[in-house]
Amino acid sequence: MNIVTPVNELTPKDFATDQEVRWCPGCGDYAILKAMQRTLADIGAKRENTVFVSGIGCAARFPYYMATYGFHTIHGRAPAFGTGIKLANPDLDVWVVTGDGDALSIGGNHLLHVLRRNVNLQVLLFNNEIYGLTKGQYSPASRAGTRSPSTPWGSIENPVSAAALALGAGGRFVARSVDTMQKHLGEMFKRAHDHNGTSFVEIFQNCIVFNNDIFADFTAKDIADEAQIILEHGQPLIFGKERTRGLRVRPGFFELEAVTIGEDGVEEKDILVHDETNRALAGMLALMEPPTMPVALGVLYCYPTPSYEDGVKDHFDEAKAHNPGGDINKLLRRGHTWTVTG
Amino acid sequence: MRRDQLGSAVVRFAGDSGDGMQFAGSQFTQSTALSGNDLATFPDFPAEIRAPAGTTFGVSAFQINFGDDTIQTPGDACDMVVVMNPAALKVELPELLPGGLVVVDTGTFTERNLHKAHYESSPLEDGTLDAYRVIKLDISAMTLEAVKSMDLGKKESLRCKNMWALGFVYWMYARDRQPTLDWLNEKFVKKPELAEANITALNAGHAFGETAEMPHDIHGFSIGKADIEPGQYRTVTGAEALSWGLVCGANLIGLQMTFCSYPITPATPILHILSNLMEYDVLTFQAEDEIAAICSAIGASYAGSLGVTSSSGPGIALKTEAMGLAISAELPLLIINSQRAGPSTGLPTKTEQSDLYQAVYGRNADSPLVVISARSPADCFDVAIEAIQLSTKYMTPVILMTDGYIGNAAEPWRIPDMDTYEKKPVQFSTDPEGFKPFLRDEKTLARPWAIPGTPGLEHRIGGLEKDYDTGHISYDPANHQRMTDMRAAKINGIANDIPPQGVEEGGTQGKLAVVGWGSTYGAINRAVSTVRGDGLDVAHIHLRHIWPMAANLGELLAGFDQVLVPELNTGQLVTLIRDKFLIDAVSLSKVSGQPFKISEIEAAIRERLESQT
Ligand code: SF4
Numbered sequence: 001m002n003i004v005t006p007v008n009e010l011t012p013k014d015f016a017t018d019q020e021v022r023w024c025p026g027c028g029d030y031a032i033l034k035a036m037q038r039t040l041a042d043i044g045a046k047r048e049n050t051v052f053v054s055g056i057g058c059a060a061r062f063p064y065y066m067a068t069y070g071f072h073t074i075h076g077r078a079p080a081f082g083t084g085i086k087l088a089n090p091d092l093d094v095w096v097v098t099g100d101g102d103a104l105s106i107g108g109n110h111l112l113h114v115l116r117r118n119v120n121l122q123v124l125l126f127n128n129e130i131y132g133l134t135k136g137q138y139s140p141a142s143r144a145g146t147r148s149p150s151t152p153w154g155s156i157e158n159p160v161s162a163a164a165l166a167l168g169a170g171g172r173f174v175a176r177s178v179d180t181m182q183k184h185l186g187e188m189f190k191r192a193h194d195h196n197g198t199s200f201v202e203i204f205q206n207c208i209v210f211n212n213d214i215f216a217d218f219t220a221k222d223i224a225d226e227a228q229i230i231l232e233h234g235q236p237l238i239f240g241k242e243r244t245r246g247l248r249v250r251p252g253f254f255e256l257e258a259v260t261i262g263e264d265g266v267e268e269k270d271i272l273v274h275d276e277t278n279r280a281l282a283g284m285l286a287l288m289e290p291p292t293m294p295v296a297l298g299v300l301y302c303y304p305t306p307s308y309e310d311g312v313k314d315h316f317d318e319a320k321a322h323n324p325g326g327d328i329n330k331l332l333r334r335g336h337t338w339t340v341t342g
Numbered sequence: 343m344r345r346d347q348l349g350s351a352v353v354r355f356a357g358d359s360g361d362g363m364q365f366a367g368s369q370f371t372q373s374t375a376l377s378g379n380d381l382a383t384f385p386d387f388p389a390e391i392r393a394p395a396g397t398t399f400g401v402s403a404f405q406i407n408f409g410d411d412t413i414q415t416p417g418d419a420c421d422m423v424v425v426m427n428p429a430a431l432k433v434e435l436p437e438l439l440p441g442g443l444v445v446v447d448t449g450t451f452t453e454r455n456l457h458k459a460h461y462e463s464s465p466l467e468d469g470t471l472d473a474y475r476v477i478k479l480d481i482s483a484m485t486l487e488a489v490k491s492m493d494l495g496k497k498e499s500l501r502c503k504n505m506w507a508l509g510f511v512y513w514m515y516a517r518d519r520q521p522t523l524d525w526l527n528e529k530f531v532k533k534p535e536l537a538e539a540n541i542t543a544l545n546a547g548h549a550f551g552e553t554a555e556m557p558h559d560i561h562g563f564s565i566g567k568a569d570i571e572p573g574q575y576r577t578v579t580g581a582e583a584l585s586w587g588l589v590c591g592a593n594l595i596g597l598q599m600t601f602c603s604y605p606i607t608p609a610t611p612i613l614h615i616l617s618n619l620m621e622y623d624v625l626t627f628q629a630e631d632e633i634a635a636i637c638s639a640i641g642a643s644y645a646g647s648l649g650v651t652s653s654s655g656p657g658i659a660l661k662t663e664a665m666g667l668a669i670s671a672e673l674p675l676l677i678i679n680s681q682r683a684g685p686s687t688g689l690p691t692k693t694e695q696s697d698l699y700q701a702v703y704g705r706n707a708d709s710p711l712v713v714i715s716a717r718s719p720a721d722c723f724d725v726a727i728e729a730i731q732l733s734t735k736y737m738t739p740v741i742l743m744t745d746g747y748i749g750n751a752a753e754p755w756r757i758p759d760m761d762t763y764e765k766k767p768v769q770f771s772t773d774p775e776g777f778k779p780f781l782r783d784e785k786t787l788a789r790p791w792a793i794p795g796t797p798g799l800e801h802r803i804g805g806l807e808k809d810y811d812t813g814h815i816s817y818d819p820a821n822h823q824r825m826t827d828m829r830a831a832k833i834n835g836i837a838n839d840i841p842p843q844g845v846e847e848g849g850t851q852g853k854l855a856v857v858g859w860g861s862t863y864g865a866i867n868r869a870v871s872t873v874r875g876d877g878l879d880v881a882h883i884h885l886r887h888i889w890p891m892a893a894n895l896g897e898l899l900a901g902f903d904q905v906l907v908p909e910l911n912t913g914q915l916v917t918l919i920r921d922k923f924l925i926d927a928v929s930l931s932k933v934s935g936q937p938f939k940i941s942e943i944e945a946a947i948r949e950r951l952e953s954q955t
Contacts, residue, residue, distance in 0.1 A: 048794070048799070048800055050794075051645075068800050071802070084641020084642040085645040088649075089645045316625075331586060331619070333757060338376050340575060
């Protein structure tokens with residue numbers, strides 16, 4: 001076993017600020033904050049090199065509670081600020097913290113483009129399927145029929161699937177976790193951090209005040225084992241309390257089905273093995289929903305390619321090799337000039 | 343051969359978008375600059391990218407004013423127009439002075455082309471041109487004849503028409519062909535047959551002038567050299583000067599520039615120019631929209647680069663909320679507005695100065711920032727450098743106002759030696775001892791610039807109100823009052839740092855001050871010098887600093903009986919001046935999408951002074 005000397009001695013506490021946390025008691029955000037502070041200590045992150053960038057919403061308060069650099073910006077635009085930060089200094093470790101209203105509604109365009117460009121930063125989407133800070137209106141992630149102050153008759157809109165949208169936008173790293181799954185959440189943060197390019201992590205987060213238990217259909221203790229599947233690269237897609245449930249391709253169809261090993265002639269070898277580099281599989285996993293299918297948690301997709309900053313650096317190097325020195329007096333005299341003598 | 347001596351001349355080349363009029367115009371400009379004249383140019387593009395050939399809305403024109411004295415504008419009206427088809431004649435004839443010269447390519451005056459230009463009968467025959475002197479030349483046929491040995495095909499051959507016409511105009515004004523010959527050889531280095539064809543056409547047009555029998559009242563012209571300050575010169579458009587000013591400004595403060603923009607007319611040339619300057623530490627980023635453009639620029643500034651965004655009025659409107667954040671977070675940021683005619687999509691390729699209210703007032707809440715404006719293409723260079731210095735020194739967004747006219751117009755520019763400029767590298771905060779992110783410098787009231795990556799200075803900022811002392815979020819009423827006052831005081835204090843307002847022309851007191859800003863500079867200046875030549879007691883004052891205004895401006899204006907404010911809007915600066923100084927300033931407004939003519943300003947000045955006597 002390798003003994004790894006810790007690169008720095010910071011503890012989770014060293015990543016906490018002295019600011020009073022202002023989320024409602026019992027809010028899922030507390031658990032996410034805790035997981036993040038622990039993760040940064042675990043990975044030996046440097047406070048001065050870490051930047052949390054957020055938009056507007058409950059989740060957007062996150063930077064104030066991290067003893068790193070933090071920028072609380074405007075509604076929906078955090079990915080754009082994050083992109084600018086990485087353009088200016090690619091060495092910074094940038095975490096964009098956003099919510100379902102912030103990222104999927106007002107900021108939908110920026111989420112699409114940061115993923116498409118593959119800027120090397122982490123996007124953490126705290127999905128609580130509701131607008132919390134403005135007091136409980138339905139969000140683009142709310143399920144059809146959601147009753148809220150602005151939809152007293154129930155919402156008539158179809159919700160967007162954040163993970164499917166991230167994949168569709170060309171995201172190269174898409175993962176999911178749940179606020180209460182401390183260990184798993186921390187692992188997802190680490191994986192996201194290690195990935196070169198945009199990493200997208202959707203965190204199912206309970207809003208105890210306006211949308212309590214909205215994820216209970218797959219997170220409640222008594223049913224969680226049957227209603228969720230934890231993905232692991234290279235491992236069979238098996239779930240259930242007895243580990244007898246699994247996913248396979250429905251014979252004759254291009255779709256997944258949940259089956260029980262040992263029933264209807266299903267054997268363990270029929271169960272699909274998770275391949276996080278397979279985009280088609282990731283797409284199908286992202287769309288699974290209870291009650292017929294378990295909710296997929298873990299890394300749905302990871303297929304790194306060079307990041308946007310890698311490309312920018314290549315161009316810089318090329319341009320500077322082409323014209324070393326960058327003498328600005330020369331620039332001003334490019335092309336046609338003439339001299340007037342006295 | 344007889345040549346008539348002229349003081350100055352205004353020549354306009356006009357043809358179909360595909361006729362290469364911009365090339366002809368810019369070549370004529372180079373050659374004219376080399377022959378020692380002062381000059382100003384204005385390219386007039388159609389709004390459509392590829393308008394159908396032969397239509398009036400597909401006409402592309404290039405105007406140049408050149409002479410042996412200072413030239414301030416591209417000229418009110420033309421002494422000569424070169425028209426390559428009936429549509430160009432239709433569009434350009436109103437620009438021509440009575441008795442002016444028209445050079446017409448008769449080869450294009452076919453029934454079909456006349457119809458497309460909405461001529462019922464041929465203007466060459468029906469008396470339309472009686473008030474002008476007309477040189478009818480079948481340029482099309484003569485070009486085909488000249489290049490026929492080159493085996494190019496008719497279409498390619500006819501593309502040399504612009505060079506034939508240019509050769510002829512070179513003869514008329516005794517210009518040197520060599521720079522254009524060199525340029526053609528360079529441009530077509532990979533297609534020598536095209537270089538040869540164009541050169542042959544150019545020489546043929548020139549030879550035609552030398553040998554042909556001209557009508558008795560038509561001669562060549564000569565124009566004396568202007569008295570020009572010695573030095574190395576080039577022509578620059580506003581977009582070039584502004585781009586280079588940004589590069590030099592960033593270089594002087596020792597920062598990489600991150601230029602984030604979204605394509606919009608007429609701002610885009612700046613993005614194009616800067617995209618080619620990576621070796622000068624310029625990073626350009628084409629964002630997904632106007633909002634992302636400004637937000638990424640702010641992010642870049644936050645992380646220690648010089649964030650710049652550039653757009654035109656409609657795009658600036660979209661950036662408004664983010665500007666508020668930059669004001670609240672007190673970060674350097676440059677916002678360039680290449681104004682165009684509006685509201686809404688308006689006239690995207692036509693010029694206007696109607697975004698002044700937007701720049702000064704156009705945000706939610708009390709959100710002051712710096713507004714600074716360029717007066718001419720070359721002036722963009724200095725203004726960009728100053729804007730960068732103000733922005734970083736005072737940790738504030740600065741809006742730099744230019745317009746479509748300045749951006750596209752060109753003038754000769756004495757190239758500065760950047761080694762003579764003072765380098766003032768930005769000092770980021772590094773000392774954790776007593777560091778507070780919003781603790782202000784006593785003199786400038788600017789907060790420190792502490793960038794991520796600096797150990798010990800970790801802090802959080804954002805759009806929520808901050809405590810004056812600690813920089814933490816604060817909802818305290820008295821603190822909000824104090825911070826609002828401070829933000830205003832910081833910007834107002836800049837009035838004492840910028841140079842006092844000077845007078846361009848005339849004295850510091852008198853009967854009438856003509857106060858302008860931006861691209862109206864040339865027309866106002868010319869008009870004021872003309873009426874002063876007639877003995878009128880008038881001065882020209884031109885503002886670079888729109889907000890805050892120079893500290894002495896109120897006192898200066900108080901020295902005049904009347905104040906006239908010409909603007910390409912319905913009266914925005916005039917409202918600001920009336921409001922700020924409680925004086926009865928009067929507006930001269932124009933919003934036709936065209937710049938002021940000198941004569942319009944002159945007439946307004948005379949009218950003001952007469953109404954007073
Ligand atoms: S409103 Fe909901 S999401 Fe917001 S802090 Fe309260 S519990 Fe958390």
